[in-house]
Amino acid sequence: MTKDELKEMLEKVANGSLTPDEAVTKIRLQPYDDLGFAKIDVHREIRQGAGEVIYGEGKTDEQICKIVKHILASDSESVLITRMSPDSAERLAKEVELFYDKTSKIGIAGKRKTDCSRGNIVIATGGTSDIPVAEEAALTAEYYGSRVTRLYDVGVAGIHRLLDNAAVLAEANAVIAVAGMEGALASVVGGMVDCPVIAVPTSVGYGASFNGLAALLSMLNSCASGVSVVNIDNGFGAGYLANMINKSR
Amino acid sequence: MTKDELKEMLEKVANGSLTPDEAVTKIRLQPYDDLGFAKIDVHREIRQGAGEVIYGEGKTDEQICKIVKHILASDSESVLITRMSPDSAERLAKEVELFYDKTSKIGIAGKRKTDCSRGNIVIATGGTSDIPVAEEAALTAEYYGSRVTRLYDVGVAGIHRLLDNAAVLAEANAVIAVAGMEGALASVVGGMVDCPVIAVPTSVGYGASFNGLAALLSMLNSCASGVSVVNIDNGFGAGYLANMINKSR
Amino acid sequence: MTKDELKEMLEKVANGSLTPDEAVTKIRLQPYDDLGFAKIDVHREIRQGAGEVIYGEGKTDEQICKIVKHILASDSESVLITRMSPDSAERLAKEVELFYDKTSKIGIAGKRKTDCSRGNIVIATGGTSDIPVAEEAALTAEYYGSRVTRLYDVGVAGIHRLLDNAAVLAEANAVIAVAGMEGALASVVGGMVDCPVIAVPTSVGYGASFNGLAALLSMLNSCASGVSVVNIDNGFGAGYLANMINKSR
Amino acid sequence: MTKDELKEMLEKVANGSLTPDEAVTKIRLQPYDDLGFAKIDVHREIRQGAGEVIYGEGKTDEQICKIVKHILASDSESVLITRMSPDSAERLAKEVELFYDKTSKIGIAGKRKTDCSRGNIVIATGGTSDIPVAEEAALTAEYYGSRVTRLYDVGVAGIHRLLDNAAVLAEANAVIAVAGMEGALASVVGGMVDCPVIAVPTSVGYGASFNGLAALLSMLNSCASGVSVVNIDNGFGAGYLANMINKSR
Amino acid sequence: MTKDELKEMLEKVANGSLTPDEAVTKIRLQPYDDLGFAKIDVHREIRQGAGEVIYGEGKTDEQICKIVKHILASDSESVLITRMSPDSAERLAKEVELFYDKTSKIGIAGKRKTDCSRGNIVIATGGTSDIPVAEEAALTAEYYGSRVTRLYDVGVAGIHRLLDNAAVLAEANAVIAVAGMEGALASVVGGMVDCPVIAVPTSVGYGASFNGLAALLSMLNSCASGVSVVNIDNGFGAGYLANMINKSR
Amino acid sequence: MTKDELKEMLEKVANGSLTPDEAVTKIRLQPYDDLGFAKIDVHREIRQGAGEVIYGEGKTDEQICKIVKHILASDSESVLITRMSPDSAERLAKEVELFYDKTSKIGIAGKRKTDCSRGNIVIATGGTSDIPVAEEAALTAEYYGSRVTRLYDVGVAGIHRLLDNAAVLAEANAVIAVAGMEGALASVVGGMVDCPVIAVPTSVGYGASFNGLAALLSMLNSCASGVSVVNIDNGFGAGYLANMINKSR
Amino acid sequence: MTKDELKEMLEKVANGSLTPDEAVTKIRLQPYDDLGFAKIDVHREIRQGAGEVIYGEGKTDEQICKIVKHILASDSESVLITRMSPDSAERLAKEVELFYDKTSKIGIAGKRKTDCSRGNIVIATGGTSDIPVAEEAALTAEYYGSRVTRLYDVGVAGIHRLLDNAAVLAEANAVIAVAGMEGALASVVGGMVDCPVIAVPTSVGYGASFNGLAALLSMLNSCASGVSVVNIDNGFGAGYLANMINKSR
């Protein structure tokens, strides 16, 4: 609530068109619903331009079910669930309409939007094993309406695979670079494009990759400008941010 | 060079309007100048939409001078130098026109652009000690033409200082959150806005801050969506990226 | 044994009302019972104002049983067992009266005290996944007689959920802030209250959370005053300490 | 502002005893003064029961001077400055009344309170080298009115030095255990007292102490109950928290 | 394509012996096959002198099958698969000719070359538990045609076992030193030979070996000259590199 | 072979009482048996005063069996096997005489020595969960003939449990201090005795214990003199070393 | 005080040969002198068989002077000071008799013992740069009366330098292995001798030696039996412990 809105409302109280009690309600109206174990942010779509998202990991099947049904019963047509186990998905599908993708563990409950044609986001991966994380990003960005171009297995050790797709990269409003091991993809892509590059380190690798730490550090130290980094394996975060950047270009 | 451009050029070779030698030159034309110790990317402005930048740290005064003069002699009106010591600045100012800011150690050689009115980037800091990094970001974004709103010392331990500036934040196309210690600023800001938040961990702190590691990890684990992270103290990277996002919105 | 008590006893020896052997016994009386694999501190309630607690992890079902029965047979009405597996609980319930909470893995053997009305401790969590640790803290504090107010899922990325509960926080004698991921809850809460805040980092998160390390470092670097930290997932420690602080206020 | 206060004020607006503009001012009144580079929290004493504190590190002499004079000119009799260099102190002493302690680098500008007789806080150190951190804690606690008992150089490798002071420890409302190297002091003290123990790891040590990391981890893993930890070398934080606990006992 | 080849081809275009379209095709001919989830580098044998290798970990049985069959159908007689689970091997063996070694999890699909007589590579291990990694290296080097001499369980704590094999070591063109725990083998071997030593840290060990980190750091700090290091447990990388060095000596 | 022994032998060659071939054999006699996957150090008892020991982890049942039988068939009455799984033990017991202790996973194949009366080693643990590691140390020391006094569950948070056993500690030739969590036991014990203290950090703990790292660092930084440290959970190493120290006192 | 001594004393109280007050004094007699900033353990020689040692680092010149003079004035002929800066030494030499060694920064105040002929300790270093730490160990062991044999620059990359000194090693009662970089010296020496090996990692090295971490981890993971480790650069600790082991053999 901005200062002007506040003044306007208080003037209504002064001229009697709003009672003090109504004003209290308006000012303090709880912008979330309280399920006890979770406080659902039902007004987030208004405030942030994107609906509530459920992070499935660490929640019981029952908790997920309750939250999903509560949101769908409120004012949302659909809700995105990330990192949902196949078991949770099976359970949830019995109660609500559900799209579920096994590779990325993404679920979309309710009515799935089919229009994902705005702008263009390119998602590149270093290898085949990075695809689950890339798909989490892709499905997230598509859920919010963005068009996504997939460019998988273009790691830097065979640099021609990446260079041959320079034209594809050139048309992006935002690029998501998903890579494990040494994470060099972000730097090379960063030097080839003039749009933001969101780097996603993955836990793909072994030994001194230390579960994604090597790729994470590599990406944070990228010598290319325009590169920023999200958490290891955080495909959702990258897809959400890419959609945000793509939205208004 | 895209496939179409390539075909067009080869057709010129076929019809004799371009000699094979000229074509070889065009295809392989070195897009950089070689100073021996540095290869200057003079075409970068065309390719990436932003001129070459000099990272001053680890370069001798003489190397900086040579590179700056070479660039200015080529096709650029100005060049940005980051992390330049006061001594290097003093030396350089003797040979070229130079704007230098002691707080951020940013230098702009040549003719400084004065129009920085495009869009709006908000730069927030957790404390007073984070200002040097924030100014590196601010001057960088301004150099590329963005308007910058500064919001300094709004750390989360006095949350009202941040909340009172909600309206300022709401008008940003991109927010840069600069914070050391526990780095919580990025998460709180990320929950208040609907534009990308670029988090810059700083090395401000002591003990278990481990020179910015605590803030870095905190920011990477942000529970807010739309937050991405650059290297510790990397004000330049954040300013460059924010300008990129701001550019076309 | 204080200097005065010692002198008093020695005077009894001097006047013959206590034999040397009795004195030796008194001075060296073992303040614990030795079960071979464990030395039970039966006098701890007197010395520290709180009975012995059993840390269940790493102990066999049989060891837990033996220790519990020994304590109940001594002078305690009940004993608290933390991190007890459901299997151990099932086994123990066959031999003694047992309350067991699956979420927190807390068990209370013997007669459970029902009066937990002293003072007020607020326990806040960043998310739903932090609840098991929060409940370990809550049940521990209640076991020792404190009143506990639960405030779950009030993470900082939706700061209004926390601010709306400012009044609840304001009435606390001590606050326990339980959060994983970036652990920013502790700093924001720390800036809102004038009582001690005990921060409990949790291992909730993934990737660069490094099993709670990110939250731990974040909390240790809190820019709010009055915040201290216990081990990752150490709900018991936080509950015990909060009760200590709450006790005499 | 609680719900009731808000309603009361809005009723005044409704009945005309308060104009909408006045209400806007009251609701949004900035609870801080903005110096540009710093936002001073002048109402903090009311909200948190303790005045603003200046963290001196990373601030220029001039910034410290400006902030101190601003606070003293507002409504505070004195202000505490931590980690202030001797040079900054010398500069500041020319403009305001200043108490300065070289060992701890604590400064108190304005009128120093002389009554520090409330309750009892015991501050113990493992060695002689831990004294600067301990004094930061001691002077902070005394600044807020607490009585402090110093117990220095009682490290656990000569356990009798600690045991001989058991009676001193027994009279504390809170104990601050300051130790570097292996940090075992916190655990041993924690087992001897029935009040909260605030553990302060110090960067004293070499090699595998890794600037205090060893002591920090040791203290976080304390097997004694009632122990919590603050940042490495954070004497101020420990003193502030101990005073908070001591206050109302 | 070198500058000369390019000029030659363009002259053909100029004299009409090559059409522009053919030239475009030649210049941009994709040197990989795209299976959607994988881009296979079929020209790698020409470019790098060694065929494509499949890293089995993180790929589904079906993906491995498809890639292997695609490669064998192209122009390769055989293909090497590393880190292939016994299950994947069983599945693959149903469709193509397959050699599979359980210890090292190496598979060779297609026609296995039997001539491995070129030069001499010695592979030494510190202990029995390092053998799986050593065999990955050995089978890789043999796959590419090198002769391999195995010297297992010659760890430095019984230095005579190593010294007695000095003559064996002296005849090597390259030595692979495979060791976990303290990884000292690389340094001792490095001081005994005048050929390159490739050190492979293994994750063998416990406690402070931190899954191979101790051996990795030890090997990187080797005081012997001529030693370089590959990733923890990276037998394939060591075997491939050793063969490269051995090839032309 | 010392210089004198060598000269003596060469003189025998010179005077014909030893043939050159015999001398070669003597000088180069392989002091180990080669099983292919393992080189057994059969002369180690002579060289180091203690027979070969088998580290069971990472070896197959069959490998353990072969090595044990080879050693028993050579010149040893018994052989110690550490970290042997119950399954391996069951398999081995079918072929040779075997003592096996489940807690410590120690096995003794062949004829177990029953005389363990030399000197005195005290083994103390911080808690009940440290007992498996302590027993590995105890059984190892007893295997080599040392007398062992067990002092379990004497952690420093109940310092009287340790102090009451001061007399037991005072009679030791060497003390092994086994502790996880904060590992403070080593420092306190180190200050109470005048014999070497071997500290064994254990992986007992959770959260910031980082699998024994906290205890390890703590012990390495012990402020008590006479303390040295072995690897995390390395009960065998501590027992072996303690026996070495105890041997000749 | 043992149980028997206690009983004996109490019997004296019972028969009147000792007053209660005298007994109190005897039982609680403070076994240290309190200088305020330091509590000196004057009875340590009796309790631990070795006098108080002063760790010079982090102490002011004045503090060192006061402690040294207090100890010499009590009952000690000499006192060992470690890590004393040349400046502190110069200052101290003006007030007491002082031996000072610049390489190791060891000082001996008072009357230096000249008899160091007991037993035999061998101190080996990997390189020339490890000598300062080795000398700290050597002078410490000699201070307590042990005979020391120095074997410097025998690192494992030239293994013959070590093997040629096998006879020297064979005569040791304890070996101190001092090495930085990869720290392999400890393992090789550990396999050559049948006495305890005390490994001292040094901070010698660069890059991935991480100030001695590589050597520390390497030594902790030694595959040789009988090796234990002290803190990085802790020459004093190693010398003290070696003397302890050497003492009674």
Next chain:
Amino acid sequence: MTKDELKEMLEKVANGSLTPDEAVTKIRLQPYDDLGFAKIDVHREIRQGAGEVIYGEGKTDEQICKIVKHILASDSESVLITRMSPDSAERLAKEVELFYDKTSKIGIAGKRKTDCSRGNIVIATGGTSDIPVAEEAALTAEYYGSRVTRLYDVGVAGIHRLLDNAAVLAEANAVIAVAGMEGALASVVGGMVDCPVIAVPTSVGYGASFNGLAALLSMLNSCASGVSVVNIDNGFGAGYLANMINKSR
């Protein structure tokens, strides 16, 4: 000494052509000279094909002088000194003939070989700041006779700078890739050549580069085959190894 040489010598003893004393001397002849603080390996050129090298760091000017003069007085025409400070160089130049390069801190004492024409080693750097490490490698390889081609400032964020030099890379027998920050150069180069690539991480960078750790981990996880890694900033090691590989191709 091989078995055959040994037998041959012993036969000479048997037939009297060699006395036992002479044989003892031959067998045990110390292959190093002992300067007390250093044992110089004068036969290393014979054993390893390259003369002794002096690592200058951590040695006093006087120690360097003594060692250099001793070596030159023995059998070497020249000696390489790495990491020698300008001061040490100035001192040394007064006593022997010396070539000294300030950038790399390499010194060559004695007669510098001028023939460095064997084979071809390409040394590439990511940026200008990596040149000192690259020059250490280059001068080392040239010292041993290799031809070196320098390719500086070809980092991956401007991939065309690297690709334009593909022909240069293609002619190498070994490539040294020197890079700090994200260290991606090694992977990209590794995919372009068919010869061994030696990766040298440098400490160039800031923040999360952690003094070269990011580049080190990145290089160890390279997805290109044929890449191995040496210590951070270890130009000497890379140059030495590259020369070894180059030698016989």
